[in-house]
Amino acid sequence: MPGTTSTSPGASGAPGGEAVAAAHPRRWVALAVIAIAQLMVVLDATIVNIALPHAQADLGISDADRQWVVTAYTLTFGGLLLLGGRIADYWGRKRAFLVGMVGFALASAVGGLATNGAMLFAARALQGVFGALLAPAALALLTVLFTETRERAKAFAVYGAIAGGGSAVGLLLGGVLTEYASWRWCLLVNILIAAVALAAAIPLVPESRAHGNTRYDVPGAVVVTAGLVLLVYGFTRAAENGWSAGSTLAFIAIGLVLLAAFVVIELRSQHPLLPMRILLDRNRGGAYLTSTLIGAGLFGAFLFLTIYFQVVLRYTPLEAGLASLPVTAGVLVAAGGASQLLPRVGAKPLMLSGAVLAVAGMVALTQVDVDTSFVALLLPAQLVLGLGLGFTFVPLSSLALYGVPEHDAGAASATLNATQQVGGSLGTALLNTMYTSAVADYLVSRAPSPENQVKALITGYSTTFAWGAGLILLAGLATLVLIRVRREDVPTGGAVHMG
Numbered sequence: 001m002p003g004t005t006s007t008s009p010g011a012s013g014a015p016g017g018e019a020v021a022a023a024h025p026r027r028w029v030a031l032a033v034i035a036i037a038q039l040m041v042v043l044d045a046t047i048v049n050i051a052l053p054h055a056q057a058d059l060g061i062s063d064a065d066r067q068w069v070v071t072a073y074t075l076t077f078g079g080l081l082l083l084g085g086r087i088a089d090y091w092g093r094k095r096a097f098l099v100g101m102v103g104f105a106l107a108s109a110v111g112g113l114a115t116n117g118a119m120l121f122a123a124r125a126l127q128g129v130f131g132a133l134l135a136p137a138a139l140a141l142l143t144v145l146f147t148e149t150r151e152r153a154k155a156f157a158v159y160g161a162i163a164g165g166g167s168a169v170g171l172l173l174g175g176v177l178t179e180y181a182s183w184r185w186c187l188l189v190n191i192l193i194a195a196v197a198l199a200a201a202i203p204l205v206p207e208s209r210a211h212g213n214t215r216y217d218v219p220g221a222v223v224v225t226a227g228l229v230l231l232v233y234g235f236t237r238a239a240e241n242g243w244s245a246g247s248t249l250a251f252i253a254i255g256l257v258l259l260a261a262f263v264v265i266e267l268r269s270q271h272p273l274l275p276m277r278i279l280l281d282r283n284r285g286g287a288y289l290t291s292t293l294i295g296a297g298l299f300g301a302f303l304f305l306t307i308y309f310q311v312v313l314r315y316t317p318l319e320a321g322l323a324s325l326p327v328t329a330g331v332l333v334a335a336g337g338a339s340q341l342l343p344r345v346g347a348k349p350l351m352l353s354g355a356v357l358a359v360a361g362m363v364a365l366t367q368v369d370v371d372t373s374f375v376a377l378l379l380p381a382q383l384v385l386g387l388g389l390g391f392t393f394v395p396l397s398s399l400a401l402y403g404v405p406e407h408d409a410g411a412a413s414a415t416l417n418a419t420q421q422v423g424g425s426l427g428t429a430l431l432n433t434m435y436t437s438a439v440a441d442y443l444v445s446r447a448p449s450p451e452n453q454v455k456a457l458i459t460g461y462s463t464t465f466a467w468g469a470g471l472i473l474l475a476g477l478a479t480l481v482l483i484r485v486r487r488e489d490v491p492t493g494g495a496v497h498m499g
Contacts, residue, residue, distance in 0.1 A: 027145040030205045031155050034138045035162045036197040037101050040190050041131050042166030043173065044073065044108075048124075049306045050174030050321050051183035058183065061117040063439075064239040067432040068121040070303060071232050071425040076128030077135075078421025079225030082273045082414050085136035086216055093137045093144065094207040098198065100134025105194035112188035123187070136414060144208045168328045175321030217273035220265045224273075227258030228422060235429035239436040278404065278412050286482025287399035288419045290351065290475045294358075294392060295420040296427025297471030301362060302327065303428060304435065304464045305382075308368060312457060326379055330386020331393070338394035347395035348483045354391030355476030361385025362469035366462045370454055392475075402485055427471060431464040438463035 048055075048069060056066050088096035104127055111123030142159060146152040177185040234251035241248055266272040279285050302324075309320035338350055364381035372378060400416035442456040 026204050027151075027155075029200075030145055031142065031158060033197055033200045033204055034097075034141055035159060036193060037097070037134060037201070038138050038159065039162050039166050039169070040101075040104065040193045040197070041135055042162070043170040043193075044127060044131075044187075044190070046167045046170030046324075047174035047177075047186045047189075048073075049303050050171060050317050050324075051178045051186040052303070053307055053310045054178055054183040054317070055120065059114065059117050059120060061120075063436050064236055064432070065117060065121075067232075067236070067300075067303075067428045068117070069124055070299065070428050072121045072124040073128040073131070074299070074421045074425040074428070075228050075232060076125045076225060077131045078128075078418045078425065079228055080129060080132035080221055081136065081418045081421070082411060083216060083218070083221040084132035084134075085140070085411075085414050086273070087133060088137035088140055090209060090216075092207050092209050093140045094201070094205050096133050096137035097141060097205065098201060100130045100132075100137060101194050101198055101201070103130030104134055105191045105198075108187045108190035108194075112184040112186075112191075114184075135417075141205060141208070145206070168325055171321035171324050171328070172318070173321075175316070175318035178317035215271045217265070217269050217271055220262055220269060220273040223258050223265060224262040227255045227262060228425060229255075230258065231255030232425055232429040235426070235433050239433040274415060275408060275411060278408055278415060281403055283399055283402050283483055283485040284404070284412065286478055287396055287402075288415060289478045289482065290392070291396055291400075291416055291419040292423035292426075293471050293475035293478060294389070294396075295423025296430065297358075297362070297468040297475070298389065298427070299424030300428040300431030301365070301465055301468030304431065304461055305365065308457075308461045312368075312370060312454065312461070313372070323374060323378065324382070326382035327386040327389070330383045330388075331390040332386075334387040334390025335394050336390075338391050342395055342398065347399050347485060348479060350391050350395045351479045351483065352476060354388045355472060355479060356388070357384050357391065358388030358472045359469050359476065361388060362465050362472060365465040366469070368461055368465070369458055388472075399483070399485065427468075431467050434467050435460040435464045 052066060052069055055061070055069065061069070084096070084100075107123050107126035107130060110126065111120050114120035114123060139159075142155050143152075146155040173189070174186050177183075177189065230251050232255075234248055234253075234255055237245065237248040237251055243249075263276070266274050266276055279288060306320050306324055309315040309323050310317065315323060334354070338354075341350060361381050361384035364377060364384065367377060396416065397413075400412050404412045439456045439460040442459045443452060446452045446456075
């Protein structure tokens with residue numbers, strides 16, 4: 001589901017093997033504080049989806065531009081995540097945690113008070129910047145606080161449960177706040193959460209730092225984020241002007257050039273943000289490509305599903321939130337089963353099975369109509385989609401760490417998280433463009449009657465689900481061709497966090 005992140009307890013960005021003299025006496029209380037802050041970040045992935053139709057109408061945001069409410073956050077979060085982890089390690093994890101939390105809350109306040117679309121987009125981008133500092137700092141703090149193996153496993157189980165349940169909480173809370181208060185409270189609620197976490201974190205959470213070289217690859221972070229933003233902007237221009245327009249091609253071309261420049265920077269940097277050796281292994285590279293394509297197919301399709309519930313089926317925001325829960329349920333059920341099956345059958349069979357199920361669920365969603373039955377189609381389609389995703393996420397988190405030296409574990413795990421966010425950004429922009437194009441094409445030769453307007457929307461939603469299915473199918477093909485790892489070689493200690 002949107003915001004899904006995959007990490008492992010030993011791959012938080014904290015340097016492997018950092019010595020801690022003794023377990024912190026208030027580590028379990030500190031865990032509760034960290035979990036609250038993580039919940040705040042996780043909530044924003046789904047809470048905004050429910051609020052988007054109301055925010056769009058209130059601020060006069062066009063269909064072509066509405067995807068920026070999602071992508072402005074995921075682009076900055078995904079693009080800066082690796083840099084945020086390094087800053088947290090060397091600047092101080094508690095300091096990064098506190099600054100990230102305060103910044104996230106302030107950005108949420110700006111978004112909640114937004115008077116136009118541009119102000120909301122900027123606030124979401126700022127949330128992503130501070131989230132990229134807060135999330136890796138939180139995970140690194142857990143690694144430092146819990147040094148005993150069994151305690152660490154329990155701590156990360158709690159953390160994973162918070163992250164996994166957070167998406168469901170976001171759907172429900174977003175529905176309640178939008179329906180009974182205002183869409184603005186879907187952002188303003190972060191101020192309350194941050195205030196509680198901040199008051200507890202200052203006295204309870206200890207400071208820790210990594211030692212060694214503290215140089216940061218700032219040029220790499222800036223170039224890759226700029227490249228991704230321009231690529232997404234190019235997709236947005238395509239929705240307005242067409243794929244062959246000069247401005248569309250120019251922005252896409254510049255974005256691709258910047259992404260190529262990022263690779264060159266990383267190859268030449270003595271302290272790369274993303275060491276290319278992490279990507280060049282066939283199995284890990286296949287896992288990251290699969291993660292990117294899954295994110296691309298999933299994020300946008302899930303967003304349009306929540307919009308379809310409210311715009312076409314006329315569900316209230318709370319009903320839309322409840323109606324979106326089957327995907328979450330499917331992911332959680334399948335993730336539990338996949339954790340048990342992974343050591344027995346290996347990563348590749350699980351990922352291929354997951355891709356087939358996810359594609360089947362997405363294809364079923366292409367059959368939506370004006371009066372589609374929730375029980376007959378929408379419920380089973382979402383459950384199958386969720387099951388497929390759950391069977392995919394668990395082995396992905398393990399493959400991301402396949403054959404990685406200990407000192408690269410944090411970067412490898414964060415890279416998987418970043419690919420999901422980046423894939424989600426690109427996929428949301430692409431699917432939004434396909435939606436607007438499909439709606440416009442349907443109406444171009446038909447009278448703009450209310451009936452045709454609704455049919456045009458249905459055509460747009462079906463098109464986005466078809467493209468989502470296609471992207472997930474490509475992920476399955478990438479798994480089939482690239483993954484060659486043996487069953488006994490895959491680590492099975494990874495934790496999968498659905499958020």
